Amino acid sequence: MTDVHKKFEEKTIRTEPIFTGKIISLQVDHVELPNGEVATREIVKHPGAVAVLALLDDKMIVVEQYRKPLEKSQVEIPAGKLDAGEDPLHAALRELEEETGYKSDQIRHISSFYTSPGFADELLHLYVVENLVKGEARPDEDEFLECEAITLEEAQQYIREQRISDAKTIMAVYAWQLYKLTGSI
Amino acid sequence: MTDVHKKFEEKTIRTEPIFTGKIISLQVDHVELPNGEVATREIVKHPGAVAVLALLDDKMIVVEQYRKPLEKSQVEIPAGKLDAGEDPLHAALRELEEETGYKSDQIRHISSFYTSPGFADELLHLYVVENLVKGEARPDEDEFLECEAITLEEAQQYIREQRISDAKTIMAVYAWQLYKLTGSI
Numbered sequence: 001m002t003d004v005h006k007k008f009e010e011k012t013i014r015t016e017p018i019f020t021g022k023i024i025s026l027q028v029d030h031v032e033l034p035n036g037e038v039a040t041r042e043i044v045k046h047p048g049a050v051a052v053l054a055l056l057d058d059k060m061i062v063v064e065q066y067r068k069p070l071e072k073s074q075v076e077i078p079a080g081k082l083d084a085g086e087d088p089l090h091a092a093l094r095e096l097e098e099e100t101g102y103k104s105d106q107i108r109h110i111s112s113f114y115t116s117p118g119f120a121d122e123l124l125h126l127y128v129v130e131n132l133v134k135g136e137a138r139p140d141e142d143e144f145l146e147c148e149a150i151t152l153e154e155a156q157q158y159i160r161e162q163r164i165s166d167a168k169t170i171m172a173v174y175a176w177q178l179y180k181l182t183g184s185i
Numbered sequence: 186m187t188d189v190h191k192k193f194e195e196k197t198i199r200t201e202p203i204f205t206g207k208i209i210s211l212q213v214d215h216v217e218l219p220n221g222e223v224a225t226r227e228i229v230k231h232p233g234a235v236a237v238l239a240l241l242d243d244k245m246i247v248v249e250q251y252r253k254p255l256e257k258s259q260v261e262i263p264a265g266k267l268d269a270g271e272d273p274l275h276a277a278l279r280e281l282e283e284e285t286g287y288k289s290d291q292i293r294h295i296s297s298f299y300t301s302p303g304f305a306d307e308l309l310h311l312y313v314v315e316n317l318v319k320g321e322a323r324p325d326e327d328e329f330l331e332c333e334a335i336t337l338e339e340a341q342q343y344i345r346e347q348r349i350s351d352a353k354t355i356m357a358v359y360a361w362q363l364y365k366l367t368g369s370i
Contacts, residue, residue, distance in 0.1 A: 007258040008251040008329040019203050021227040024304050026211050039327045041253040042206040066193040067302040068226040073192040114351045115301040117252040119209050142224045144193040166299045167352040174359035
């Protein structure tokens with residue numbers, strides 16, 4: 001029986017480790033294609049991440065921070081990478097509290113998605129959190145950010161202005177709009 | 186006057202080139218944080234990409250291919266990376282035709298988003314294409330894929346089954362659902 005998840009499998013001939021960093025690592029895999037030819041695949045390994053659509057009355061919580069790869073600051077939903085062995089749901093509540101000070105016990109999974117499956121294995125788990133209770137933010141020592149609550153219309157305006165321009169936040173805004181229209185998420 | 190896009194800027198002290206590949210390159214930037222401390226940022230450079238929500242009557246066109254970073258095959262909307270200096274709209278129509286054989290002259294921009302702004306500069310341009318005309322597929326020589334047309338309900342089922350699990354395709358399914366509900370995209 002053919003495993004449907006292995007269709008067109010590219011078998012690894014050899015893995016060439018290139019770099020191991022604090023957050024990502026990089027390797028080049030030499031693979032055998034379905035036609036027997038050989039090719040290389042450049043692969044970034046990432047520990048996985050979480051992000052939170054945090055709803056406070058009729059607003060969502062966003063944070064503004066500098067994104068070095070883009071050389072600009074961006075408005076995004078609270079997010080962060082998984083610690084080793086950490087449960088994604090726990091990580092989502094942890095990142096929300098660290099970045100914004102908000103806590104909650106009402107959290108639901110929206111979806112989990114690979115951010116860039118062509119070259120990276122990063123899997124991002126997106127949650128919606130309601131019934132927020134305000135506490136105190138405790139960002140990481142190398143993390144500088146500003147927290148804000150915005151309406152759906154403001155979020156859509158930020159997308160047009162490209163102050164919001166990352167996949168997870170645009171995805172969260174779509175999910176929120178669908179939630180308002182259909183009552184489910 | 187403060188540039189709003191430079192809030193919490195991290196100034197580059199030194200860039201350490203690590204790797205230059207066929208598709209991505211990797212560097213480590215040593216940066217000065219807003220508090221004067223020094224930190225490192227691991228940054229993947231990517232040429233940018235395009236993806237297409239291609240609508241054929243009441244179905245969307247998807248392709249199944251093996252994603253080596255995930256070690257499994259995935260169902261995704263047609264997509265690919267930008268050639269050097271290529272216009273994204275042109276690239277979107279080129280990738281659609283190469284991967285599926287479909288052509289069109291009715292194309293609209295949905296959104297452009299950074300797939301993973303924490304460690305990569307990849308910007309993905311998402312388009313919707315209608316009025317498809319069938320021609321002949323011409324995938325790249327190291328590209329093996331299978332084309333299919335699925336309904337919105339099938340797409341949502343694929344998401345639940347994790348046969349669809351990448352950001353751009355889930356984003357396209359949300360956009361399609363909103364298009365059906367609101368008439369605009």
